[in-house]
Amino acid sequence: METLFNRLYSSYHQNVYQFLYYMVKDRVQAEDLSQEVYIRVLKSYDKFEGRSSEKTWILSIARHVAIDWLRKQSTVKKRVMDSFDWDRRQIKDAAPLPEEIAVRGEQVQWIYNALHACSNDQRAVIVLRYIEQLSIAETSEALGWTESKVKTTQHRALKAIKHHLSEQGQMLNEAAK
Known part of the structure; x- marks a missing residue:
């Protein structure tokens, strides 16, 4: 018998991972954030009312996870702004x-x-x-x-x-x- 997690993971993992990868620009971080998405999905699945498709609901959660991570990164970046070499940033690829x-x-x-x-x-x-x-x-x-x-x-x-x-x-x- 297929579990809820297995069904959701097999159906949407590629979409979730790809979305997160484009948002955070890092493979490892996208995989970590994907795990966070599924934790949130499983914790709140009983509240899913079906007013949207499962896919859009899960991608909505992925968006919120990405925004939370990006906000944390922005806070970290603000702390190191004074010591950052802007010329190198422009050169760095x-x-x-x-x-x-x-x-x-x-x-x-x-x-x-x-x-x-x-x-x-x-x-x-x-x-x-x-x-x-x-x-x-x-x-x-x-x-x-x-x-x-x-x-x-x-x-x-x-x-x-x-x-x-x-x-x-x-x-x-x-x-x-």
Whole structure:
């Protein structure tokens, strides 16, 4: 007999992990946060009323877990701001592992980097809409927002990504000269 955890894990783990990975930009941290999501899901499953799909409900919990983690990281960053070498930060490259680069095309890599030029809310919308392929309504449910807010945030995110990609293209053109 399949347990609730096994069913939820087999059905949604890839979606949860992928969402968290795009939000926190770290494989190990995304796996740790995935565990936190399932702990919260199992603790509150009896309160799930079915007004949304299980998937959007679980992704909503994943979003909250990611936001909590990002807030903690922001607090830690504020403590070390005075000793941070901003010039090195601009030089430092947080690119994915070589095998990931090989799997993704160069254009996909640019988009991945551009995604991190977005705010956390914008990134969440882009990941849910274009990577998880949720509809506007499902994204609205997962984020607890109105459909109008999802559309507006999506529009702003796409604009930010386009701007970032445009800047990257200009930098490449200048470097090629």
